[in-house]
Amino acid sequence: MSNTSNEEISEAFLKLAQNELKVELIDKEVEQFKIKKMESVYNERDTLIEKIPSFWKIVLSQHLDFANYIRASDFKYIDAIEKITVKYASDIEKIGSFSITFHFNKIEGDLEEQIVTKNFKLVKIVSEDEEKKDAESDEESAEPEETLISDVCSIQWPKEYNSINPDLIEDKKSSEGKKNYRQGMKSFFGWFRWTGLKPGKEFPHGDSLATLFSEDLYPYCVKYYTEAQRDFEDEQSDSENSSEEGIELSEDEAEDEEPAQKKARTE
């Protein structure tokens, strides 16, 4: 359209890059605004949720994707989770970092009652070769990727997991020891050891499970609970219909649908 000189175009590109930095900053400010606004509402919600029996058990079993992270043998410990809370860092330079707290109920003779908090930190990693210690300080480089990392978090494992509990495996170099170690690391309790710094040697997709809690399960827990209740009521009313008022209808249906089969049978 307009005749722009090469010089003007170069200047526009430079200013556009600066403009993009403003956009990025606003994105963080928006996130900060949201976190601060939500804090008291989430606190209130945490208190209300405590009064609803089996709230988290129902939410976690309703969420389809969550099950993909959990081994079948873990489910009884998932069911023992009484309370989950997520706290989001609101300092502008810490946006994207968060911590998740789990309150486990006691399972007699197997699991201790415990409250465990795992912290996740969003850091900028410049290249795959770079060491972890440089990751946070090197902000100026071309296109740093934002990566979630965590510290190993202390948790009491269930007694039933003694054979795969990494702290109790005596010979980690034997083939049996290695196998059990790997099994343990893949369990939900293994996720608490996830750091994000040893890919392939830790709980698989530990970062995705963390963001599943922080971006989906915790913010939308009431939605998942309500969905689960609705599914349950639908099932209930289906069985009520067929046993009471539904009787006539199902007889009608039988008349409408079955003749062909009946005929077929009598012919």
Added chain:
Amino acid sequence: MSNTSNEEISEAFLKLAQNELKVELIDKEVEQFKIKKMESVYNERDTLIEKIPSFWKIVLSQHLDFANYIRASDFKYIDAIEKITVKYASDIEKIGSFSITFHFNKIEGDLEEQIVTKNFKLVKIVSEDEEKKDAESDEESAEPEETLISDVCSIQWPKEYNSINPDLIEDKKSSEGKKNYRQGMKSFFGWFRWTGLKPGKEFPHGDSLATLFSEDLYPYCVKYYTEAQRDFEDEQSDSENSSEEGIELSEDEAEDEEPAQKKARTE
């Protein structure tokens, strides 16, 4: 865990529903905060983009999903789009509504230069049977769905589209007329007539194309432009490699690959 009475549970559910309304309100406040913060940055960006030749042509051809909405014959008119801007409603009760403005360049003997704005409104529709006029006022009902609607927007069609231009089809009831009408409604110019109120009789997925502009193409236009430039540079450097330092390699490749064919031809 705790022994909660049924009364306490009912009260918790009631308060949880109120809490959810607070969450919804904060979501809107967050969106409002973002729109207001972004406004001046987007304005600045619009001005900078004007200086970059073929910016929108490059962005729109880079975006993979956009092409799914556009017929092959529309592309030359898409290429004539000089400028796109999106304005987002920032009133708390209008959050989710927006308008898109297109500046079309003239195509000699075919398309007039024109600036066209299409407005989109987010409304709550309570049930499918309900009339449009009730949709906005009836906020109290159980689970209203948020739906995007629009007004028919006046736009000059290209001369080449005379046969499918709905305003110029004389006999819309003939089979030829119907066929042309449908073709026209499926074109990019047909999208400007999309209202969201006559499903199956309008531009298909008109709402998705609108949100593609408002939530993806406009906010991330610089990202798409940069990606397109990078792809272009990669291609350039590939062809440079093969013409200079790359020569040896391509001769090697020729030796490795072609003998079979040459043999086949001489045999």
